[in-house]
Amino acid sequence: MNELRDLYQEVILDHNHRPRNFRQVAPATHHAKGFNPLCGDQVEIWLNIQDGIIKDIGFTGKGCAISTASASLMTEALRGKSVKEALELFETVRTLATTDIPPMNAAGKLSVLAGVRQFPTRVKCATLPWHTLTAALKEQEKTISTEEE
């Protein structure tokens, strides 16, 4: 089935099987816990941010292939990026996971997550790590600056 092939692309299966940066970051400057009450999946995102740059990022938790691969791909994509770029990439991922708009070039490897479009019940799996990331980043906004909103 083609939709299934779109969902479980090689990249997804690979990142599920061998998740990258599957670890706590120490010391972590930012941290948040994400939870999908529908399935009980849990993900924790750990960040070390210096001068607005993500120096290190990792994740821990238990999740399905989609959420695990999404978290793994996210950590790969975000290391070395600025907080602003990270938030932009979150928007990119949200767009590609939930709309019919063709993935933007900016998405790069993350465009494999577009496979969830055809599986509405699985969109949350793909976006959970990203929502958790923004929760971790907003901690900073509250205490340090008000970059957005």
Added chain:
Amino acid sequence: MSSFMVKREENESVQFPVTQIRKDFPILDTEIHGRKLVYLDNAATTQKPVAVLNALAWYYQHDNANVHRGVHTLSEQATRAFEAARETVRHFIGAGHAQEIIFVRSTTEAINLVAQSFARPRLGPGDEILITEMEHHSNIVPWQMIRDQTGATLRVVPINNKGELLMDVFEQMVSSRTRLVAITQVSNALGTLNPLREIIHKAKSHGATVLVDGAQAVAHLPVNVRDLDCDFYAFSGHKLYGPTGIGILYGRADLLESMPPWQGGGDMIRSVTFEHTEYNDIPYKFEAGTPDIAGAIGLAAAIHYLESLNLVQVHAHEQALLSYATEKLSGLPNLRIIGEAPRKSSLISFVVDGIHPHDIGTILDTQGIAIRTGHHCAMPIMNHYGVAATARASFALYNTMEEIDVLESGLLEVMKWFKK
């Protein structure tokens, strides 16, 4: 008979007209992703037979009016059908009086009614409520609320790794401080069938009141509340081939009489002035507002349908499905069944090494197979087994051995996707 020794030929020799029965459920002809629907999510909700669909349509086409109100003919017809449904339920669970049957929305609402109307006014610090580790959230959270509202203590009877209740621990925990035991008859996440008679007998010898969550039981085995000697029994219509939105609370008449109303409104009163309201008799005292009349009538139709098939035979058919599925799934590599109590209802929870239940569920769905994946509203059980979620296949009277073969090959397909 040993559950693992059953051969498929023997199962099929059970005289149960499943091919004929399937014709009563139009939805079973549905195609999902171009494949024939294999519906194995019956513990979440069952499909509805034509008899129920017709009863709902008939009611709205011919009898629709509000109950217990008008003097006009339709109101009388609706009231008669609604009260006949109550009598059908009474007979179905062996209650002594129709006034002991309260129509509610769901099992959840039934348990909350008992919590708020029975437990809350009576309990205080020093009193204990006993539940078990295998309860559904709906038989946990209402008691946590009572604990917080009254200062009573909530205690949890543990299970072993097979998913059986630790009866010796239960016997140590139950005491004169135990005011209420709230326990499920069948675990929705494990399938375990609890030794209710023994539990109720023990609880009562200490003077405790017993509420049974029968949501997962009534569609699968004959239930008699007087035989069980429970004080309250709660179940839902929609897991019993009836409509959603209707549930039942059975309560012993003397207890119901002694309880204050839970919700106020129309139908639950005898007379109202701004100074004083006199409440109606049971069961109406607990049925404020216009009830789900069609739902009650639909539920009665479902019960008549089930009784026409004979629950003893239904149970035998489902146990044959369970044995066959247990044998098939046990043979699959890296698959672990969660819940292996010797006495189980017809459902199998399982996990597969390295494959998350959600991925199993999605891939099976593309083959037309509907199972449940997740924590099954029983997160404490998930914690007990150290998993975030399980996959669950649950069987009903219309399922077949062929469908279990389809499930088996579906799972092999899942495993292919995640081959390392």
